[in-house]
Amino acid sequence: MAATTAPQGGFAVVTVVALWMALSVAASNLGKLALSRFPFPLTISLVRFGLAAGLVGLGQFLASSRPPATLASTAARCWQWGLGLGLAGLTTNVASRMAVQHISVSFANTAKASQPLFSALLSWLVLRQVFSRATLYALAAVAAGVGLSAATEFRFSWLGFALAELSVLGNVAGSVFQKLLLGMSRGGGGSGGGSSGLDKQSLFFVTNAYSLLLLLPVWSLSDEPRALLALAHAGRFAPEVPSKSALPLEAASAGASAVAVLVLAALLAEAGQHFVSLTVLALVSPTSHAITSSCKRVVVIAASLLFWRNPVSALNGAGIALALGGVALYERTTRHPDKAAAGPGAASGGGQHLT
Numbered sequence: 001m002a003a004t005t006a007p008q009g010g011f012a013v014v015t016v017v018a019l020w021m022a023l024s025v026a027a028s029n030l031g032k033l034a035l036s037r038f039p040f041p042l043t044i045s046l047v048r049f050g051l052a053a054g055l056v057g058l059g060q061f062l063a064s065s066r067p068p069a070t071l072a073s074t075a076a077r078c079w080q081w082g083l084g085l086g087l088a089g090l091t092t093n094v095a096s097r098m099a100v101q102h103i104s105v106s107f108a109n110t111a112k113a114s115q116p117l118f119s120a121l122l123s124w125l126v127l128r129q130v131f132s133r134a135t136l137y138a139l140a141a142v143a144a145g146v147g148l149s150a151a152t153e154f155r156f157s158w159l160g161f162a163l164a165e166l167s168v169l170g171n172v173a174g175s176v177f178q179k180l181l182l183g184m185s186r187g188g189g190g191s192g193g194g195s196s197g198l199d200k201q202s203l204f205f206v207t208n209a210y211s212l213l214l215l216l217p218v219w220s221l222s223d224e225p226r227a228l229l230a231l232a233h234a235g236r237f238a239p240e241v242p243s244k245s246a247l248p249l250e251a252a253s254a255g256a257s258a259v260a261v262l263v264l265a266a267l268l269a270e271a272g273q274h275f276v277s278l279t280v281l282a283l284v285s286p287t288s289h290a291i292t293s294s295c296k297r298v299v300v301i302a303a304s305l306l307f308w309r310n311p312v313s314a315l316n317g318a319g320i321a322l323a324l325g326g327v328a329l330y331e332r333t334t335r336h337p338d339k340a341a342a343g344p345g346a347a348s349g350g351g352q353h354l355t
Contacts (some may be wrong), residue, residue, distance in 0.1 A: 020280055020296060021299045024296050026266075027272075028105050028300050030265055030266035030269055032100045032105050034259075034262045034263045037258075037262060038227075038263060039101065042218065042222055045094045045097060046223075047264075048267045048270060050212055051271060052270075053209045056202075056204055057071050075205065078181070078198070079210075081177060083214070084173075084177050085181075085207040085210055086211040087210075090170075090214050091169070094215070095163045095166040095170060096112075096164070098163045102159050103155065103160030103164065104155060104310045106305045106308075106320070107156075107160075110146060110149045110324075113145070113324055113327050114146045114165065116139060116327060116331075118168055122173075137329070138329035138330035142330065145319050145325070145326055146323045148315060148316075148318065148322060149320050149323060151319075152313050153316060154310065154311045154312075287331070297327070
């Protein structure tokens, strides 16, 4: 019986990991494709936050018959932390979308591999953490790889690179907020507005709900008139809203329904990869999850290079490999199996899982 169960369990893990990678590839490339047809990143992020919060509320209601008012009450109780989580999620998601309007998907993902640099810097500044020599070597490899990739990128943009790094900074800050809040919840701490009873799904809801509330006034003053006008013209960009995309797409614009379907597909893929990531974490150890996440980034970069047919030089490829190898080494030297709930990727509510 045990011999039969083990292969079945292994097959389930492989299937879920493959689904995670497929959704990540779809989210990254459909996201850029959607922006090329509908260049309004604030509007897309607004819909994404609403969709993600709604899916969590629906999922919890169907699984445990908890009314949506329960989640809303939880979000209201921890409003101080919610504002910080919302700002971090907003920065991560919007900056990531704006970045791929200026740089390729492959380079954006390579730039985001610099996350260990920000995590280590924050740990050193706030916690005065001292790192091992192996960890410092890993961080040096990440920095060198990202720098080499940037120096040899075919279509490099300082604005796109800065936005990608801003997205990483927002993701790191959001992870810190979430770990602190989860720790207070487990310890029964009440500072920060009644955080008891929070779990990862509740945190995901709080992050997206507050991101939505913070983005709404900015969107109403910026994207709303132009986005609605573009949709009113059957998906054609209004004369005063020219497309800045340099992608190899047909000049003819799609209809409003086609644009809506494309945007929705990209957002569902983003939401799906977050929930599947949590499923993978429940099936494997945090260390295995981190290694799989590094492999996933390799798959996403390779798939985007093939999909968009971006030219890659030998030095650029070496930079990508060096950066990703540094990330893998960093994960190996800093993660421990007994810190299951502390992994920053385990409770990510901002972008990325979704980026």
